[in-house]
Amino acid sequence: MKQYQHPTVDQISLTCVLHALSDPVRLNYVQCLAKLTSEQPCGAIPTPVAKSTMSHHLRVLREAGIIHIRTEGTQSMTSLRLHDLEEKFPGVLDSVLKAANSTTSVEEV
């Protein structure tokens, strides 16, 4: 079973988080995941890009410490690391998500 590597809270870097969120496809995915609140299969959130491209985007989000991915059977389940991010950088993800929701970023994807 595939095991995914994740940075610890200490290893999460602000510039990596900002870079990961600076792509419209990735930001849109994080917005959707935040709205759904619970863990989701990777494929449950519709994206405008090919599966291989989305795998790259999910890797960037995982390596930045924004999402957690675990294998369950044949599925990869993703969840937001809201608690870890809030602990490390209070208010950053929250304000970015509020800003994203208030603009047309979702439509821009």
Add this chain to the structure above:
Amino acid sequence: MKQYQHPTVDQISLTCVLHALSDPVRLNYVQCLAKLTSEQPCGAIPTPVAKSTMSHHLRVLREAGIIHIRTEGTQSMTSLRLHDLEEKFPGVLDSVLKAANSTTSVEEV
């Protein structure tokens, strides 16, 4: 006299702002500018990169709508567009700067 182009508040994009802040040199520059509070000559803030590289970074920050640059004699004066950013994306720059100040981002440059 060189005239710099700046995006209007409406034109400022969240993903462009996040991208501009995701580089350690640019984030450090914005941190310094925020601490100094007033308009500064471009060269007043020490940076670890060549002048030409810094010109690129300043252009990215200006085009993202994070800083304003104007020419005064032979100098280029830079200031943060705090009010514009707070109007467009409330809390984003503030939380990012707080996060940056609480980590070792400045030393990592």
